[in-house]
Amino acid sequence: MKELTKQQSKVLACVEVYLNKTGFPPTRAEICKELGFKSPNAAEMHLRALEKKGYIAIQSGSSRGLSIVKSQQSFEPVSDSVPVIGLVAAGSPTLAEENIEKRISCDPSLFAEGFDYFLKVKGLSMIDAGIHEDDLVAVKKTTQVKNGDLVVVRIEDEVTLKYFNQQDHLLELIPANKDFSTIKIDLREQEAFVEGKSVGLIRTH
Amino acid sequence: MKELTKQQSKVLACVEVYLNKTGFPPTRAEICKELGFKSPNAAEMHLRALEKKGYIAIQSGSSRGLSIVKSQQSFEPVSDSVPVIGLVAAGSPTLAEENIEKRISCDPSLFAEGFDYFLKVKGLSMIDAGIHEDDLVAVKKTTQVKNGDLVVVRIEDEVTLKYFNQQDHLLELIPANKDFSTIKIDLREQEAFVEGKSVGLIRTH
DNA sequence: TCATATACTGTAAAAATATACAGTATAAAT
DNA sequence: ATTTATACTGTATATTTTTACAGTATATGA
Structure with missing residues (x-):
């Protein structure tokens, strides 16, 4: 062009x-x-x-x-474009422009519940759940999660993707890799923020 | 109205x-x-x-x-709809209407190379590649595959998703699960048809 | 210095288009 | 039996719009 x-x-x-x-x-x-x-x-x-x-x-x-025929800027895309955010080690996974690695043209209804952004996975802590490095996890922004959900949680400046399990004041963030250990947090002592939960995953071979 | x-x-x-x-x-x-x-x-x-x-x-x-001002019906969806085919134990994964489990509204350019249909995974033979039961593998119809590719191969009436490795007359279809064994085929004795290769995967949690 | 590309003004005619007006026909409602 | 609403045909005209043609001006590279 x-x-x-x-x-x-x-x-x-x-x-x-x-x-x-x-x-x-x-x-x-x-x-x-x-x-x-x-x-x-x-x-x-x-x-x-x-x-x-x-x-x-x-x-x-x-x-x-x-x-x-070809819109010069991304005026309105045909399907919606969903931002991809790197799983940055520091800070909340905000949708601020500087955190967006790229955008993918796809329908937010691709996954039944709808989702707000993709999180690019770093590390191997969820490998036994079939979640590999560089997979894109579709995240729906919500704080409504229940035990067993795959959630995006922020602790201080660190964002992590783990299985959620909470009993009263004890929050457990459980990896799917025997080489990693469960993160245990006493919510009376330390804060943890549920940023959203995973509703799906896409991977490019 | x-x-x-x-x-x-x-x-x-x-x-x-x-x-x-x-x-x-x-x-x-x-x-x-x-x-x-x-x-x-x-x-x-x-x-x-x-x-x-x-x-x-x-x-x-x-x-x-x-x-x-107000469209009378919801006209056709913005993005294309891609068929989902069950990994039927018998027969080629054709796009015939009876094999289509459902359709998913998504852009074929979701994966860089483009793809033709989704194959719904049955069984656990590729679990160590992070491919679970009921995952949808995006398949591009092609016979151009090389060793190491994740391919959809049909042998007689059975369709399978495995890693591809061919040396002369010996075709190996390698699973990603230690409980399964590699399928070895001497192409002089038995036919095998490459239906396509996997270019991506999506999973609904 | 000359050609070439970009970026216009100004005019005008041919074609496309909206829209008013005068009718016709039919079925349902009063 | 008469009105009313829907659903048109047919014609005509004013207006909108495309589009061709003839110029002007300026910057850039050869």
């Missing part, structure tokens, strides 16, 4: 915004009005260039016969 | 389909052509009725100035 000039980019954005707002594409004249051009031919030329570069399609002879 | 008459419903569907196909709304004349009307006024009247009932908005004076 070829690069766009600054003006072409503006025109494409104008078409996308108009389409979003009204539900149908703008005319040449409307693009001009929006961008301050004084001749419909200005818009026409930019549209032709955008067509040639493969960003839009022009239905010749039809009024407002424009359609977006 | 008021009920639509049969014809109004048809017109609304026509607008939605046209919009889906072209990216912009139809003209009165195009609606007529689509539905067999002979006067643009037929379309006009239906559009006015749809506007009055709150299903569409009409931008007066603009060509193709229609926008959908």
